[in-house]
Amino acid sequence: MLQSSWLKTVIKIVSAISLCIAIIISIGLFVFIRYGQDLPRYDHLIDYEPPMMSRLYTSDAQLLQEYATERRLFVPFHQIPDLVKKAFMAAEDRNFYYHFGIDIVGTFRAFLTNTLSNSWGNRPIGASTITQQVAKNFLVGNERSFERKIKEAILAMRLEYTLPKDRIFELYLNQIYMGAGTYGVAAAALVYFDKELDELTIDEAAFLAALPKAPTTLTKTEDVSRAKARRDWVIDRMIQEDMISLDEAEEAKSQPLSFKKYREKPVKADYFTDAVRRDIGQKIGDLSIKQGGLTVRTTMDVELQEQAEKSIKKGLIAYDRKHGWRGAFSKLESGVMQDKKLWQDALRKTQKPAGSTGWEHVVVLNVDASQAKIGFSNGAIGYLPLSECGWAAPCLTGQRLGKSPTRMSDVVGVGDVILVSQVDSDRFRLEQIPNVTGALVAMDPKTGRILALVGGYDFEMNQYNCALQALRQSGSCFKPFVYLVGLESGLTPETKILDAPIRISLGRNGYYSPQNYSRNYLGLCSMRTGLEQSRNVMTIRLAQRVGMKKIIDCAQQFGIADHMPKQLAMVLGAGETTVLKLTAAYAVLANGGYKVTPTTVDWVQDRYGETIYRPTQDKPVLVSPLLVAQLTDMLIGVTQRGTAKSLATLGFIVAGKTGSTNNYNDAWFIGYTPDLVVGVFVGFPRPRTLGQHETGGRVATPIFRDFIESVYKEREKPQFYLNQQIVEIDSDIVNDDIVIAEEVFEQSQEEDDSLDGLQEITDIIDG
Incomplete structure (x- = not known):
């Protein structure tokens, strides 16, 4: 009886367990069938490649930048x-x-x-x-x-x-x-x-x-x-x-939990990395650099890039200071100035402007004749002496300057929020963010490798890359290519061209008389002198002699402009180009006559370490070394005796050309040595005058000098090896040879559209 009862109990337990198992299995099958349908496909995970961070490195393998949609x-x-x-x-x-x-x-x-x-x-x-x-x-x-x-x-x-x-x-x-x-x-x-x-x-x-x-x-x-x-x-x-x-x-x-700061980028090079991103985007695709896990070795030389950043900032600040003090960028209400905590809080809430990296924003607490007492957001106190504000004459309308400050109240007042840089422990210097912009491109002329590139004052302030994107008139920086066409046409550096007033018929609109920047004339001069002194009238006469078609072809071959209008205005630099294109064109002159394609990239590897892109250079010969040597010798004259003669004291020889445009809107200098070509541009983001007499020689050339001088300070000084039999011409022979001295060109505007636009460029200038 007991055995039977025990057996029944076991059977009940087993049955209950079996029922539970059956229920669980049934539920499991139901759930599996109910939710197991229309599930996402997963076979792609077999070969799945997740989005990966791409990393950019300098030419010497320092980490430069990372790009990622997901940092992985x-x-x-x-x-x-x-x-x-x-x-x-x-x-x-x-x-x-x-x-x-x-x-x-x-x-x-x-x-x-x-x-x-x-x-x-x-x-x-x-x-x-x-x-x-x-x-x-x-x-x-x-x-x-x-x-x-x-x-x-x-x-x-x-x-x-x-x-x-x-x-x-x-x-x-x-x-x-x-x-x-x-x-x-x-x-x-x-x-x-x-x-x-x-x-x-x-x-x-x-x-x-x-x-x-x-x-x-x-x-x-x-x-x-x-x-x-x-x-x-x-x-x-x-x-x-x-x-x-x-x-x-x-x-x-036992180890403390401490986070180490991720290594910083070795150099501030936002405009350069922007150029790399654009370069790779064109060659491989934008998505690849954001998700492809690429390893990119760029062409950037860290030392040159750092110096380029410094030279551009220094030059733009120097120009900006010449044009006066625009005042405090903000002002605190008078009610908060009596309480330290209140002005501290107000100063913290005042946003520091973009482009002020390395400077402090402070509030003026008190002003006397010789200095201002300034306060920092952390409560620290400093002093701004008048001697550190000597440049701060008020900026008036029309690029005019007020009187230089003679007392501190001429510059700042209580409550003004200003930018300062530290001079010593408690003494500071007044600073101002330039509203002008600029660009510098440094390139190896033999390979086209871009060694340094700066496209503005500060990338945080303005991401517009002037080196790549800004189409601006090149001014007299284009003239060397007009003279090159002259040399190709059989003329020589000593060929005489008349520098005298000229009239050009505009048909029913009368005559146009272009002028030199200096408004004076030198008479019969060699082509060498014409280029050194950037004589507009001589360039016009030369262009009429060789013809606009040859000049347009030259501009296209050198990559300066793809579709240059057939207008004489173009020979004085009225055509638009970019800093990068013009610098690459001068690279042909620096390397002996062959064309190189600018590049910011040495090679690109995929996530598996396979090289998927490496730029190639066809290097077609555009002009003979003989003519390049002659033109280079003429451009050396520009830096020794001409519009860029401030470079004569460098301690080594450079060749180059200044450029300025109508109304002083743009200032240029493009210069080179045998192993480096450098282009500099300065102008406002929206073209307007830089000010009276602010030419390429005064604004852009000092930036070039600061850069090139620093580059060769620790390097072997460059030397041009020009065959003197090529560049020296017997003047007695030349004087009896070709003379370009037509005083009046009588072609009508209907007969030659190269005259179009001359009326609008009455003041294409150089200095």
Whole structure:
């Protein structure tokens, strides 16, 4: 009887268990069928390549810039250290290599807990395996719902069937969000510790493994106690799993949690990297540089780039100071000036203007005859003496200047918010952000490699890259190419051209009489003198002699302009071009006559280290070395005796040409040595006058000088090796040869459209 009762009990228990199992299986099948349909495809994960950060390097392998939609560095699984793998397994999924995608017990526990607490609006408790997290991150997203969790589990099991464990782990470690805008363990190691993965210590690896649970919270630098506690918890888990010894754990826990600042870019080169981005975008595609994991070695020379930035800033500030003080950029209300806390708070809220890097914004607290007392947002006090404001004559309308300041109140008043730079411990200098812009391009003339490029005063202030984007009239910088056509036509540097008043018929509109900048005339002069002194009338006569078609062809061949109008105005520099194009054209003169294509890139490698782009140079010969030598000798004369004679005291020889345009809107200087060609431009973003007599010789040439002098300070001085038999012509022979001296050109405007536009360029100038 007892045996029968016991047997019935066993049968009931077995039946109940069987029923439960059947119910569970039925529910499982129902759930699997219900939610297992129309799931995202996952076969692409077999060959998945995540978006990766591209990195730009200087020519000497210094990190220059990073581009990314997601800041990630992909690391193959076999290159990830075991320490990192163990730390993440301890923190996230200790049984990763033993389950089939889900942890049954853990998932059931999470299901019951979340159901009973009715907390679907909160993040579900743990139990997600690494495989489930891969399914979530790649396939189903972060929606906080029961349905998403079920789909995640189903996909995890399918992933385990399709992909090897190591591939799943690799996807996880490279895809997981790690805070601070980083994805994947390699990028996180760089950002938080400035280390490669194989350089991480136990405590650092444990911290990274702690991040996926709360990446934003755990990376707050103002309170690291929570992050340290979570890190130590991971270390304890590693002990429990026999991944590290007790001594190693204690040593790791004793380490403070400190973040090392990610290494800074070696040089400020935002305009240069903008040029690289454009270059790669044209050759490979914009998406590639943002997501392709490219490694790019640029052509940038760090020393030259740093000097280019300094020279442009120095030159633009010098020009700006000549044109006066425009006043404080802000002013605090008088009511706050009597209370230190109030003016401090008000000053903190006053936004420091873009372009003021390296300067401090301060408020004027008190003014007497010889100095102003200034206050900083941190409460510090300093002094601004009148001697450091001597340049600050008030800027009046029409580029006019007021009187130089004789007392401090002529410059600032109480409450003015101004910019200053430090002179010594408590003495400061008045500063002002220039409203003029400029560009400098330095290029290797033999290869076309751009060694330095600056496209404005400050990239933060204005992203418009004047070196690449600004189409501006070139002024007299174009004249050398008119003279080159003359040399190609059989003329010589000593050929005489009449520098005298000239009349050009405009048909029914009468006559046009172009003038020289100096308004005087030299009579019969050699072509050499005409170029050295930048004589407009001589250039017009020369252009009439050789013909506009040859000049237009020359401009196209040299890459200055693709579609130059057939107008005589063009020979005086009325045509538009960019700093980069004009600098590249002068490179032909510097290298002996062959054309090079400017490039900012040496090579590009994909994420696997394969070189996918390397610029090639065809280097077609545009002009004979004999003619280039003659023209270079003439351009050396420009820097020794002509419009750029301020360069004669450099201590070495350069060739070059100044350029200015109508109404002094643009100032240029393009110069070169045998191994370096440099183009400088200065002008306002929206063309307007730089001021009376602000020519290329006065505005752009000093920037060129500051740059080139610094470049060759520590380098071997350049030397031109020109064959004197080529560049020296017997003057007695030449005087009896060709003379261009027609006094009146009588072609009508209807007969020759090269006369179009002359009436509008009455003052194309040079200086």
